[in-house]
Amino acid sequence: IIGRIVAVIIGYCFGMILMGYLIGKSKNIDLTKVGSGNVGSTNTMRNLGVPAGLITLLWDCTKCIVAVVFVWLTFHRFFEDTNIYMVYAGLGTVLGHDFPCYMHFKGGKGVASTLGFIIALFPIGVPIPAVIFIGIVAITRYVSLGSIIGVLSFAAEMIVFALCDVKSVTDRFQGRELTEVLVICCFVSALSIALHHANIKRLLSGNENKFSFHPETRA
Numbered sequence: 102i103i104g105r106i107v108a109v110i111i112g113y114c115f116g117m118i119l120m121g122y123l124i125g126k127s128k129n130i131d132l133t134k135v136g137s138g139n140v141g142s143t144n145t146m147r148n149l150g151v152p153a154g155l156i157t158l159l160w161d162c163t164k165c166i167v168a169v170v171f172v173w174l175t176f177h178r179f180f181e182d183t184n185i186y187m188v189y190a191g192l193g194t195v196l197g198h199d200f201p202c203y204m205h206f207k208g209g210k211g212v213a214s215t216l217g218f219i220i221a222l223f224p225i226g227v228p229i230p231a232v233i234f235i236g237i238v239a240i241t242r243y244v245s246l247g248s249i250i251g252v253l254s255f256a257a258e259m260i261v262f263a264l265c266d267v268k269s270v271t272d273r274f275q276g277r278e279l280t281e282v283l284v285i286c287c288f289v290s291a292l293s294i295a296l297h298h299a300n301i302k303r304l305l306s307g308n309e310n311k312f313s314f315h316p317e318t319r320a
C-alpha cells in the first residue's frame with residue numbers, strides 16, 4: 102500500500118504542472134477566467150492560439166508518460182513487479198491535473214492526461230478512443246462530446262480486454278490486481294465525464310462551443 106501511495110504522490114506532482122495555465126500566466130491571461138474556464142488544451146487553443154493549444158495537449162499527455170516511466174525507473178530497484186505502481190502513478194497524474202492543490206483543487210478535465218495514461222500503460226487501448234474522439238469532433242465539432250465518449254470507450258474496452266483475456270493486459274495483471282486496474286480505469290473515465298458537467302449541460306441546451314481552427318469563429 103505504501104508503494105501505491107508513493108506512486109500516486111509522484112504522479113500527482115507531475116500532473117499538477119498545467120501547461121495551458123502556465124502559458125496563459127506568461128501572457129497575463131488567466132485561462133480559468135476566459136472561454137470555458139478550463140485549463141486544458143481546448144480552451145488554451147481557443148484563447149491562446151493553435152500552437153499554445155498543441156503544446157498544452159502534448160505536455161498534458163506526456164506528463165503521464167513521464168510519471169509512469171519515473172516510477173518504473175525508481176521502483177524497479179525495490180519491487181520485482183512494478184506494473185501496478187505504474188498504474189497508480191498514472192492515476193496520480195490524472196488527479197494532479199484535475200485537482201492541483203495550488204489552484205484550490207480546481208484544474209482540468211483530465212482528457213489529455215487520460216490519453217497519456219492509456220499511451221503509457223495500455224497502448225493497445227489507444228486506437229479505439231482516438232478514432233472515436235477524432236470521428237465525433239470531425240462530425241459535430243464538439244470537443245467535449247468527443248472527449249466524453251472517447252474516455253467512456255476506454256473504460257469499456259478495458260473491461261472487454263480483461264474479459265477476452267487480451268494478453269498485453271492480462272499478462273501483466275491478474276486476479277485482484279486486474280480488478281484494481283479495471284476499477285482505476287473506470288474511475289479515471291468516470292471522473293473525466295463528471296468534470297464535463299458544465300459541457301454536458303451546454304450540449305443538452307445546444308449552447309456548447311464548437312471547435313474551430315479559425316480565431317474569428319472560435320467561441
Ligand code: G3P
Nearest residue numbers: 137139143144212245248
Ligand atoms: O478536454 C476538455 C474538452 O473536452 C472540453 O474543453 O474548454 O470546451 O470545456 P472545453
